Amino acid sequence: MNKVPATAFDFLNDLKQNNNRPWFVAHKSEFDAAFGSIKDFFKSIYDEMQSLDSIERFHVHRIYRDVRFAKDKTPYKDYFGLHLGRSKPLLRGGYYVSIEPGKSFVGGGFWEPDKTDLLRIRKDIEQDDSELRSLIEDPEFITYFGGLSGEELKTAPKGFDKEHPAIDLLRKKQFLVMRSFSDEEVLAADFGREVIKTFVAMRPWFDYMSEVLTTDANGVDLFS
Template sequence: MIVNTTFDFLKELHQNNNREWFAENKKQYEVALQNSKLFFTEMNTELSKNDSIEKMNMFRIYRDVRFSKDKSPYKTNFGVSFSRTKPMLRGGYYLHIEPNNSFVGGGFWEPNKEDLLRIRKEFELDASEIRDIIADKNFKKMFGELMGEQLKTAPKGFDKEHSAIDLIRKKQFLVMRKFSDKEVLSNSFKDDVLATFLAMRPFFDYMSSVLTTNLNGESLY
């Protein structure tokens, strides 16, 4: 489980985001890192029992500040992603641990041009299945609604009056569930995260089906 000392380190890092403080507190960082890594590895094991996971990627705490106005050298969170096994399974899971800003997320962050067009064409043809998925009681309880950046108007080649234009305009297809610090530090957090990940599966499986077939439903692989 995530322990208090991990949160304590991240809170202090938020207040002292500089290399001198970090160097002086390297041991505390290593303890917090190991706690997070252990928890993420346990999540990978549990998730892999329910889905085919190709890779777990724990993000480094060091920020790339080359093109950022914010020159703070460190992130104030621990994050990890779990990638499903391609090409047949699409979508990715993400877990973010940060005081007052912990969440589970997932979906399709930056679909390439071909995938985005294929998704939009599917919605244009028939949006009933995706609407059923995002209207499901468990989906709405966990995530509320489908999130992500979208165009202000219809993409080129699509009718702005189409009944599914609210979905067609999207450039990203994301879900997110936030957790309080108390929830993160509870004994049930691992089960809560897993349940949240599994609630994404109908959405992921639908999108995987779309992205591995043509508009006639014929497999591309």
């Protein structure tokens, strides 16, 4: 499996200090070399995951930032990102890798579930949260991720009891996990393997959520 080259961090560190078009244009060859190596690394992650899951989307984030509606008007992202999407509609959840000096992480989950999916998840939690809770409180899951993260409401969603025992889960608008890595860990020879192990640790949770999102409240398959 390919490695993350130190030159990737070198370029990103320089970019963070010089996030402007004239500097980027003058150092385009350095970007091309660093980005090419990162894409090779990401492709090796994708190839490995194809043998472990069904992946339909391989998306390496562009370095160019969309500043139209952003508070941050710097023209370039100071990280390299990979998104792998599972094969819909039967398989749900997405895998993510972010390579950034001092802030690298491997994560995944459900970033912006649409209204229908979010309601279906909440209805399942309302009916019985025991299976989901057993998955996210499993010792291995906690070791890798610490628990679920993501944005949540300050109170109960409309139509749900604010006194429900699972209100901590019902309030969630996103269902995400994240495992941070130091720069030394990212540059290590076994980082790719750690990425794969981290993705595999998400699978029981992903598979549970996929079952929820492909059945109705009575457990009837919506896609048969």
